[in-house]
Amino acid sequence: MSQSIAFLGPKATFTDLAVSRLFPDDTKIAMSTIPECLDAVSEGQTDLAVVPIENALEGSVNITLDYLVHEVDLPIRGEIITPIQQHIMVHPDNDSPAFLPETIYSHSHAIAQCHKFLHKELSGIRCENTTSTAAAAKIVKENPERKIAAIANEMAAQEYGLQITKHNIHDFSHNHTKFVVLSKSEVQYKNTTAVPQGYKTTLMVMLPADHSGALHQVLSAFAWRKLNLSKIESRPMKTGLGNYIFIIDLEMKMDDVLVPGAISELEALGCKVSLLGSYPSFMVEEAADQAEVSLKTR
C-alpha cells in the first residue's frame, strides 16, 4: 500500500530529492514549513514526514529538534543522508558557450556554498536570493528572454527543464544534509534506491546539573560498554528541567542488554533519558558528472 509523505517543499528541493530516492513509489505532499510537516503526520493527515535535521539547506535543525523534544510524540523511523551537490543551470534557449548570465538566482545558503566558485569564475555577476533553490530554477524557467541562471540541484533542472552548464560548483565536497523519517507506525522501505548503512539509535539525555563531570559520566556509561557514538550534540534548555540536553546517536540497533543497561545507569545518575528512535540509516550516493566519471567510477 502506498504511504503518504509530508515533506519540506516546494517540489525539487533537496528534501524532495531525498524522499524520491527513499520512497520512489509513495505519495509526496509538499509543505512549506517543518512544523506543518510534523503536524500533518502527528494529526494523521499523512503516514509519515521527512524533514531535515542536520546541516539543512532549506530548513533549520533546531526547529526540527525543538518540535521533536517539546511538541510531538513521533519516533524517528529512518534517516537519509544526501550529498549537497549544486549545479549552475540555464534555460535551454540560452544553452550556448557565448551565453553569460547577468544575474544568478539561488537560496542564500547555496550562494554561500558556491562562494569560491562564483568569486573565481563569475566574479562581478550579481546574485539574487530566492526562498529555495527550486524557486530559483522556476524563475529561470519562466524568463527565457532574461540573461539569468540558477544554482540548484539536478532534480530542479529536470523538474523545470533547464540545462546544467556546470556541475558540482559547491566549494566543499563533503557537504551533506541529514533528513529524518518520522511516523507513528512502522515505515515500509520498498524499492528504495538509497544505500542502507546499518542501524542507529538516538537518545535524548537531560543532565541533572550543568557541570563537565556529568557529561563525562554520561559518556562513561557508553564507553565501558564499547557502544560507539556517531554523534553528540548539546543544546541549551531554558525550561528549568536542567541546563543542557544532549542528543546522542549510537551506531547500532536498540538491543535487549547494552542500550537498556546504559539508559538505566544514566537514570540512576539523575539523568532523564528519552529514546527518540532506533532505525535504519540510508545514504544517497553522489551523482558523478560527466567530467568526473572516469575518476570516480573506474
Place this chain on the structure above:
Amino acid sequence: MSQSIAFLGPKATFTDLAVSRLFPDDTKIAMSTIPECLDAVSEGQTDLAVVPIENALEGSVNITLDYLVHEVDLPIRGEIITPIQQHIMVHPDNDSPAFLPETIYSHSHAIAQCHKFLHKELSGIRCENTTSTAAAAKIVKENPERKIAAIANEMAAQEYGLQITKHNIHDFSHNHTKFVVLSKSEVQYKNTTAVPQGYKTTLMVMLPADHSGALHQVLSAFAWRKLNLSKIESRPMKTGLGNYIFIIDLEMKMDDVLVPGAISELEALGCKVSLLGSYPSFMVEEAADQAEVSLKTR
C-alpha cells in the same frame, strides 16, 4: 577609532540587531552571505565580521564552521547571544483593530517559529516566504494599499516605519541565536549595551580514530581538571584527517596552566587541537513588550 564591521545583512536582520547592541558607535557594512563577511575581514576590507554560528535564523551554522575550520585564519574575539523575538507588524495606514491581513510575509524559518500562533490566531491566512525577515518588512512598507503583514523583529519595524500589532508571537520562548565576532586584531567593545557574561574558550579537536573511547578520553582531560564545558558538538570530517571533529566551548578564559595542560594531554593522545579563540561573551536582554512589562521588570 571607529571599527568597520561586515555583517550578514540586509539591514534590520537579527545579525544587524546583535551588531547594533554590541558595537553602537562603529560602522556596519551589510553583506549578503557569510563567506562574503569572512572574506571581507580576512582580506582587510573591514576590521571585523559578525556572523551567526548557532541556531541561526538567516544563516547556516555549518557554513560558518566550515569556513573557520578550512578557509580562514581568524580568531573568535567575542560572542553575542540574542533572543529571537518575532512580532507581527503592518503598515501604519492599516493599524486598526478591523484590519485583517490576507497574506503574511516572512522568512520560512520565522513562519515555522510562529507556527502555533499562526495556526491558532490567524488560521487560513496565506503565508509567503521571503529571503529574510527584513525583506518581509520592506514589502509591507512599500505596499500600504495591500492587505498584508510581516513577521520580523523590532529593528525591522523601526527601520521600515511599521506598526507592531502583536509582540512575541514565536512559539518557543527560549529560542536564541549565537553570533561570533571575528577579527585579525584586538576588538574594542565600547559603549556596548549588551550584558557581559564572562569569558569562553573554543577548541577544535580532531580525534585520531572514530571510537567512543576516544571522545571519552578527550572529555576526561577536561573533567579531572574541573574545566566546565558549555558546549560540545561533533561534526563529520570527510577530508581524511580523522572521522570526527569536536567543537568544545570552555566556560573560562585561556589560562597558563589548566587549558594548555588539557591541550598537551589531548595531543599526547593523538588528537589535533586548534584554539579557535578565547573571548568575552555577551547577551542581549529580552525586550519586554507592554503586556509583559509588569510581570518581568517589576
